[in-house]
Amino acid sequence: MAETNSTNTHCQSAQTLLNPISWSNNNVIIGPDNNDDADSADLALCVPGSRLVRTGFVHSTSSAGNTMLLVNAGGEAPMERRDLDIQVLNDRFFHGGDVLRTDENIAEGGSMPWIYQSARFGNFSYRFENIPPGEYLVDLHFAEIIYTNGPKGMRLFDVFMQEEKVLSELDIYSVVGANKALQLVDARVSVGGDGAIVIRFEGVNGSPIVSGICIKQSADFPDQVIGKREAEFRDLSSRYEHDKRQWNAVIEKLERQVKTMKQEHTLLSYEARKCADSIPELDKMVSAVQALVAQCDDLKLKFSVEQAKRKKLYNQIQEAKGNIRVFCRCRPMRKDELSARHATVVDFDAAQDGELGILTGGATKKIFRFDRVYTPKDNQVDVFADASPVVVSVLDGYNVCIFAYGQTGTGKTFTMEGPEQNRGVNYRTLEHLFKIAEERRETFIYDISVSVLEVYNEQIRDLLASSPASKKLEIRQASEGVHHVPGIVEAKAENISEVWSVLQAGSNARATGSNNVNEHSSRSHCMLCIMVRAKNLMNGECTKSKLWLVDLAGSERLAKTEVQSDRLKEAQNINRSLSALGDVISALATKNNHIPYRNSKLTHLLQDSLGGDSKTLMFVQISPSEQDLSETLSSLNFATRVRGVELGPARKQSDMGEVQKIKSMLDKVKQELRSKEDALCKLEETLHYLESKGKSKDQLFRTQQEKFIELQDQLDSKTKLCRQLEKQLLELSEETKGKEEICSSLQRKVKELENKLIEHGYAESMLLQKKAMQVEHENNLKERAQEFEHQSVILKQKVKELENKLKMKEEANEIHFLQKKVRELEGKLRQQEKEGEPLTFSVENLGATPCETRSWLRAETPLSTKRLNSSNQVMNQESDLLKGTDSLRELRRRREWQSKGIENNILLSKTPLPDRKILSTDSKIVKPVDPSRALARITRNTKPSSTASRVISNNKSYRDQVPGIKSKIWLR
Numbered sequence: 001m002a003e004t005n006s007t008n009t010h011c012q013s014a015q016t017l018l019n020p021i022s023w024s025n026n027n028v029i030i031g032p033d034n035n036d037d038a039d040s041a042d043l044a045l046c047v048p049g050s051r052l053v054r055t056g057f058v059h060s061t062s063s064a065g066n067t068m069l070l071v072n073a074g075g076e077a078p079m080e081r082r083d084l085d086i087q088v089l090n091d092r093f094f095h096g097g098d099v100l101r102t103d104e105n106i107a108e109g110g111s112m113p114w115i116y117q118s119a120r121f122g123n124f125s126y127r128f129e130n131i132p133p134g135e136y137l138v139d140l141h142f143a144e145i146i147y148t149n150g151p152k153g154m155r156l157f158d159v160f161m162q163e164e165k166v167l168s169e170l171d172i173y174s175v176v177g178a179n180k181a182l183q184l185v186d187a188r189v190s191v192g193g194d195g196a197i198v199i200r201f202e203g204v205n206g207s208p209i210v211s212g213i214c215i216k217q218s219a220d221f222p223d224q225v226i227g228k229r230e231a232e233f234r235d236l237s238s239r240y241e242h243d244k245r246q247w248n249a250v251i252e253k254l255e256r257q258v259k260t261m262k263q264e265h266t267l268l269s270y271e272a273r274k275c276a277d278s279i280p281e282l283d284k285m286v287s288a289v290q291a292l293v294a295q296c297d298d299l300k301l302k303f304s305v306e307q308a309k310r311k312k313l314y315n316q317i318q319e320a321k322g323n324i325r326v327f328c329r330c331r332p333m334r335k336d337e338l339s340a341r342h343a344t345v346v347d348f349d350a351a352q353d354g355e356l357g358i359l360t361g362g363a364t365k366k367i368f369r370f371d372r373v374y375t376p377k378d379n380q381v382d383v384f385a386d387a388s389p390v391v392v393s394v395l396d397g398y399n400v401c402i403f404a405y406g407q408t409g410t411g412k413t414f415t416m417e418g419p420e421q422n423r424g425v426n427y428r429t430l431e432h433l434f435k436i437a438e439e440r441r442e443t444f445i446y447d448i449s450v451s452v453l454e455v456y457n458e459q460i461r462d463l464l465a466s467s468p469a470s471k472k473l474e475i476r477q478a479s480e481g482v483h484h485v486p487g488i489v490e491a492k493a494e495n496i497s498e499v500w501s502v503l504q505a506g507s508n509a510r511a512t513g514s515n516n517v518n519e520h521s522s523r524s525h526c527m528l529c530i531m532v533r534a535k536n537l538m539n540g541e542c543t544k545s546k547l548w549l550v551d552l553a554g555s556e557r558l559a560k561t562e563v564q565s566d567r568l569k570e571a572q573n574i575n576r577s578l579s580a581l582g583d584v585i586s587a588l589a590t591k592n593n594h595i596p597y598r599n600s601k602l603t604h605l606l607q608d609s610l611g612g613d614s615k616t617l618m619f620v621q622i623s624p625s626e627q628d629l630s631e632t633l634s635s636l637n638f639a640t641r642v643r644g645v646e647l648g649p650a651r652k653q654s655d656m657g658e659v660q661k662i663k664s665m666l667d668k669v670k671q672e673l674r675s676k677e678d679a680l681c682k683l684e685e686t687l688h689y690l691e692s693k694g695k696s697k698d699q700l701f702r703t704q705q706e707k708f709i710e711l712q713d714q715l716d717s718k719t720k721l722c723r724q725l726e727k728q729l730l731e732l733s734e735e736t737k738g739k740e741e742i743c744s745s746l747q748r749k750v751k752e753l754e755n756k757l758i759e760h761g762y763a764e765s766m767l768l769q770k771k772a773m774q775v776e777h778e779n780n781l782k783e784r785a786q787e788f789e790h791q792s793v794i795l796k797q798k799v800k801e802l803e804n805k806l807k808m809k810e811e812a813n814e815i816h817f818l819q820k821k822v823r824e825l826e827g828k829l830r831q832q833e834k835e836g837e838p839l840t841f842s843v844e845n846l847g848a849t850p851c852e853t854r855s856w857l858r859a860e861t862p863l864s865t866k867r868l869n870s871s872n873q874v875m876n877q878e879s880d881l882l883k884g885t886d887s888l889r890e891l892r893r894r895r896e897w898q899s900k901g902i903e904n905n906i907l908l909s910k911t912p913l914p915d916r917k918i919l920s921t922d923s924k925i926v927k928p929v930d931p932s933r934a935l936a937r938i939t940r941n942t943k944p945s946s947t948a949s950r951v952i953s954n955n956k957s958y959r960d961q962v963p964g965i966k967s968k969i970w971l972r
């Protein structure tokens with residue numbers, strides 16, 4: 001059997017496809033999907049030399065020595081035949097004829113639905129060839145049996161193996177129950193020389209689907225084969241396990257990776273969400289940043305406050321320690337001293353505590369106490385570490401003086417300047433100052449300049465001057481407590497390299513002044529002055545302070561050196577200046593009112609930095625050699641005196657110039673402020689005035705506006721009224737026209753009446769003439785007739801006159817008068833409408849007859865009536881103007897009255913005679929009257945007179961209205 005390959009390389013199934021199958025081993029196992037539901041079936045074929053194949057071809061495993069054949073049980077069997085190597089996966093498959101379970105394969109996604117797709121009807125068979133002769137056991141597994149044709153318990157089909165019936169008349173329900181796979185297990189088959197197993201199905205009804213056929217050797221395997229196969233199996237199993245472990249490890253790793261990736265993914269999505277969420281919060285962030293900035297500013301402020309506190313505390317500590325601090329430094333023994341075996345007199349046992357013991361002889365030891373004691377082993381860094389806080393004070397605005405005092409050759413220059421490879425206090429100080437200045441860059445602005453001086457034989461020499469000074473440099477007092485040397489070079493330095501070049505220049509200048517540099521340096525005081533101008537950006541405070549770094553000349557006694565001439569002078573000067581320094585220290589120690597600073601150039605120069613408001617640090621340099629004991633003691637005593645000086649608290653050196661400048665600026669600003677305040681007051685006053693003015697204007701404007709609105713309302717109402725009046729005027733003019741027409745018709749009637757009157761007058765006169773002629777013969781009648789005629793003529797004339805008058809009056813006055821009255825009435829109407837008085841109107845005044853007027857009024861609107869009433873009233877009031885009309889009416893009334901009188905007379909005359917008799921009888925004075933006489937009497941009584949004529953005239957008019965009466969008169 002060929003070696004098996006990896007169990008997981010399923011996909012290489014189609015490599016070896018042989019037909020017919022060449023069997024290299026005795027066993028053939030066709031493994032069904034043996035799960036209980038029988039709804040999926042896998043046929044597995046394991047052929048030696050092939051790999052495990054799946055997906056419709058070979059789908060399961062076999063143990064070593066077995067061959068598995070995949071058969072398409074439901075379709076044209078065998079569908080495909082392959083010669084494949086057997087893969088041994090699990091010995092479980094071959095124990096006791098177990099059928100191959102392919103659950104694992106299914107679990108890997110290898111279900112085999114295609115078998116179900118074909119159904120076989122009728123007989124079908126499988127033939128397995130090339131099987132070695134022997135006894136075999138065959139299992140049949142039916143994935144699905146559709147027994148449509150058979151009732152329960154009916155024979156479905158017969159199964160023949162090697163032409164021997166092994167299954168017949170199977171009652172499926174009794175065997176497997178519903179929905180369970182049907183299995184035929186361990187059917188024994190013998191394979192003969194033909195090397196074939198034939199399995200045949202007969203009498204098939206429905207669609208039985210064989211999902212698995214398992215052919216395996218019967219249990220009687222030879223031991224050696226079993227052993228060999230066991231070994232192979234174990235080997236395979238172990239490799240499988242190994243592979244499995246490997247793969248498991250890989251899977252685990254991958255799972256971990258997947259897990260990590262998932263976590264990362266989760267994290268990323270969370271971050272993405274967070275980012276998305278945080279976008280709207282940008283404003284908040286901005287405000288938070290702003291708050292942080294504000295907080296930062298606040299912290300800065302606090303920091304500066306804290307810094308100030310720190311400085312204050314440090315200064316307090318310094319003050320507690322004393323503002324003059326003394327450090328003692330002892331140089332190592334020189335080579336010559338060592339070679340000469342000079343003993344050391346200095347004891348450093350308590351050096352840590354600032355104590356120094358000097359062995360003055362024998363067991364005697366004098367103890368000196370200082371702020372710090374440096375042994376020869378202490379280096380420059382140690383020394384500067386203690387000096388640096390004092391140095392920094394200059395940046396805080398304090399004057400500082402650091403000087404090295406001691407015998408020649410004790411290391412003053414070494415401490416202050418130091419060799420190039422081991423710099424001393426001077427260089428380190430400047431380096432430190434620039435470092436601190438840089439650190440404080442945001443809160444302070446520093447301006448640092450350097451001067452280098454030498455005091456030699458009580459003369460000041462500027463070591464930075466390019467040419468020797470023409471005149472002596474003197475010390476001047478610039479302002480209170482501030483001394484300076486006019487004309488001295490102050491080299492500005494921005495960084496340490498610049499300072500170093502300045503120091504080098506000074507050193508060179510010092511060297512050129514002397515033949516022996518070392519000797520010269522021992523005989524002069526070298527003074528380095530660092531001037532610092534500082535401006536605090538937080539509070540605007542300005543300071544101007546200075547730091548003196550002094551390398552004093554040697555302090556050995558004259559006697560010892562036994563010097564003469566120039567050296568003597570030098571030594572005297574040195575001693576004088578050092579003793580002046582001692583005097584100053586003593587004066588300071590004893591708190592003398594007068595401090596003799598001016599006794600030497602050295603103390604004079606150091607005046608503002610030595611004692612008083614300043615901080616002082618003294619290095620007392622000593623030699624350890626017994627040879628220099630006395631000098632050492634002298635120096636230490638001096639140093640002790642210096643240390644005993646109690647100075648008051650140091651004071652910040654405000655930059656007075658700057659202060660002055662600020663003061664003047666402040667004054668100016670104050671003045672400006674005052675003037676601005678005045679101007680502001682004035683402006684405020686103006687503003688108030690303007691405001692009040694504005695308010696009153698506003699008020700006025702509001703009032704005007706209200707008035708305007710009121711007037712506008714009035715105008716609107718007036719306009720409305722005007723329109724109404726115009727309309728009324730039109731109506732009135734129309735009414736006037738009507739009136740004119742009425743008037744003209746009336747005139748016409750009057751004319752007609754006059755004509756009639758004339759006609760009647762004429763007829764009357766004719767009748768009278770006739771009568772006169774008739775009674776001519778009568779005596780008095782004739783005369784009267786003439787008279788009557790005359791009277792009638794007069795009457796006619798009068799009538800005419802009256803007519804004319806009437807005409808004229810009515811034409812000229814009445815109409816025009818009416819028009820005029822209309823206009824007046826309109827005016828009155830307006831007035832009265834305003835006053836709210838009702839108007840009355842007299843119809844009579846309009847000259848119309850009452851009847852006409854009534855009918856006309858009935859046709860009018862109430863308003864017209866009102867107007868007419870009003871006009872009437874007005875016209876009544878204007879009665880004087882109507883005189884003409886009144887006289888006419890008076891005339892008419894008289895006529896009526898006369899006509900009534902005449903009528904009464906006529907009535908009287910018409911009374912019958914008997915009646916008259918009765919009357920006479922009744923009265924007893926009445927006599928019988930002759931009618932003719934009576935008539936005569938009547939006629940006599942009716943004398944022609946103006947009254948009579950008026951009566952006739954009136955009678956006429958009356959008769960016009962009452963014709964009956966007329967006939968009475970003229971018929972008589």
Ligand SMILES: Nc1ncnc2c1ncn2[C@@H]1O[C@H](COP(=O)(O)OP(=O)(O)OP(=O)(O)O)[C@@H](O)[C@H]1O
Nearest residue numbers: 331332407408409410411412413414521522553554
């Ligand atoms: N602490 C020290 N460690 C090593 N060597 C030192 C120390 N102090 C001084 N020396 C050495 O001692 C010698 C004399 O030192 P230095 O010239 O500084 O003394 P000085 O007091 O300045 O003398 P002078 O008063 O003459 O100027 C130098 O060679 C110097 O290197």
